[in-house]
Amino acid sequence: MAEATALEGTDPAVTASPSVAVHDRENCLGGFEIDVFFQGLAAIKDVDVEVGRKEILGLIGPNGAGKTTLVNVLTGFQPPTKGRVYLDGEDVTDWSPHHLRRSGVARTFQAGRLFLNMPVSENVEVAAVNQGISRAKGHAHAMEILEWIGLADKAHVPAGVLPYTDERRVGIARALAMNPRYVLLDEPAAGMSDHECDEIMHLIAEIPDRFGCGVLLIEHNMRVVMGVCHRVQVLDIGKTITYGTPKEIMAHPEVIKAYLGSTAEA
Ligand SMILES: Nc1ncnc2c1ncn2[C@@H]1O[C@H](COP(=O)(O)OP(=O)(O)OP(=O)(O)O)[C@@H](O)[C@H]1O
Known part of the structure; x- marks a missing residue:
C-alpha cells in the first residue's frame, strides 16, 4: 500500500471530483460524496461511485489511488469520514460488513481469506449456507458455481493446496454463492497468465445475466478491464479523474498520462 495522500486543505475547485450519477438511486449500490x-490524510476525497444491477463497472487507478478503500466503504469494512452509502435506495452507511453481506453485497479480497484446511467445495458451501439456505441446497449451489468457474474437479482438494490463481477463483465462487445483488471483485486477474485472463474475462462478463447481480471490478490488467466493463471510473490520489465507456477512457488524455501510459500493457 502506498502512503496516504494529503489532499486536505487543497483548493476544493481543484480537488472536486466529477459527478458519476448515471443510475436511479433505487437501483444501484452507490457511495456519494465520500x-x-x-x-488526517485523505485517501478518498469527495468521490461518487455507482454500480447498477446489470452493470460491470471498472474501477482503475495507480497504486494507492484509493480503489480498495472505496470498496471497503461500499462493503462496510471502512466507515466513511463523510458521505453516504446507498443500497437500492436504502441508506446503509452505518451497516456492518455482515449486515451488508446478508443484504446482498458480496466481495472478494486481494488475499484469499479462504479456510485453507477445508475442501474447496465446503469453502463455497459455507458461504451459501451462511445466507440461510440448507446444507444440501448449499452444496448443490456450490457445485454448480464451481462447475461454472472451472474448479469442479478440485472440489475435494483442501483450499490451502491450490495455486494462487485458483484461490482467486474460489474467492469469486464464495462471493457468488451468497446470491448477491452486487459483487465487488478486487483484482481477480492478479497473477494470471494471458490465457487465464481470457477465461476470467469471459466468466466476469457472464456474471450480471447468470447471477443477476451488478459487478464492481478493481483490476490493474487493462485488457480485462476494457474487455468486460460497461463503464470505467478512474481514480487518482483519492479522487475521480473521469469515467466513461472503455473507449472514452482509453482516449482520455489525463488517463493516458496518469495511468494507462505506463501500464496499458499490464
Ligand atoms: N488502514 C489504513 N491506514 C492508513 N492509510 C491507509 C489505510 N488503508 C489505505 N490507506 C492509504 O490510503 C490510500 C489509498 O489506498 P488503497 O489501498 O485504497 O489504494 P488502491 O488504489 O487500492 O491501491 P492498490 O492498487 O495498490 O491496491 C493509500 O495512500 C494508502 O496508503
Missing part, C-alpha cells in the same frame, strides 16, 4: 481520512 471522504475517507486516515490520520
Whole structure:
C-alpha cells in the first residue's frame, strides 16, 4: 500500500471530483460524496461511485489511488469520514460488513481469506449456507458455481493446496454463492497468465445475466478491464479523474498520462 495522500486543505475547485450519477438511486449500490481520512490524510476525497444491477463497472487507478478503500466503504469494512452509502435506495452507511453481506453485497479480497484446511467445495458451501439456505441446497449451489468457474474437479482438494490463481477463483465462487445483488471483485486477474485472463474475462462478463447481480471490478490488467466493463471510473490520489465507456477512457488524455501510459500493457 502506498502512503496516504494529503489532499486536505487543497483548493476544493481543484480537488472536486466529477459527478458519476448515471443510475436511479433505487437501483444501484452507490457511495456519494465520500471522504475517507486516515490520520488526517485523505485517501478518498469527495468521490461518487455507482454500480447498477446489470452493470460491470471498472474501477482503475495507480497504486494507492484509493480503489480498495472505496470498496471497503461500499462493503462496510471502512466507515466513511463523510458521505453516504446507498443500497437500492436504502441508506446503509452505518451497516456492518455482515449486515451488508446478508443484504446482498458480496466481495472478494486481494488475499484469499479462504479456510485453507477445508475442501474447496465446503469453502463455497459455507458461504451459501451462511445466507440461510440448507446444507444440501448449499452444496448443490456450490457445485454448480464451481462447475461454472472451472474448479469442479478440485472440489475435494483442501483450499490451502491450490495455486494462487485458483484461490482467486474460489474467492469469486464464495462471493457468488451468497446470491448477491452486487459483487465487488478486487483484482481477480492478479497473477494470471494471458490465457487465464481470457477465461476470467469471459466468466466476469457472464456474471450480471447468470447471477443477476451488478459487478464492481478493481483490476490493474487493462485488457480485462476494457474487455468486460460497461463503464470505467478512474481514480487518482483519492479522487475521480473521469469515467466513461472503455473507449472514452482509453482516449482520455489525463488517463493516458496518469495511468494507462505506463501500464496499458499490464
Ligand atoms: N488502514 C489504513 N491506514 C492508513 N492509510 C491507509 C489505510 N488503508 C489505505 N490507506 C492509504 O490510503 C490510500 C489509498 O489506498 P488503497 O489501498 O485504497 O489504494 P488502491 O488504489 O487500492 O491501491 P492498490 O492498487 O495498490 O491496491 C493509500 O495512500 C494508502 O496508503
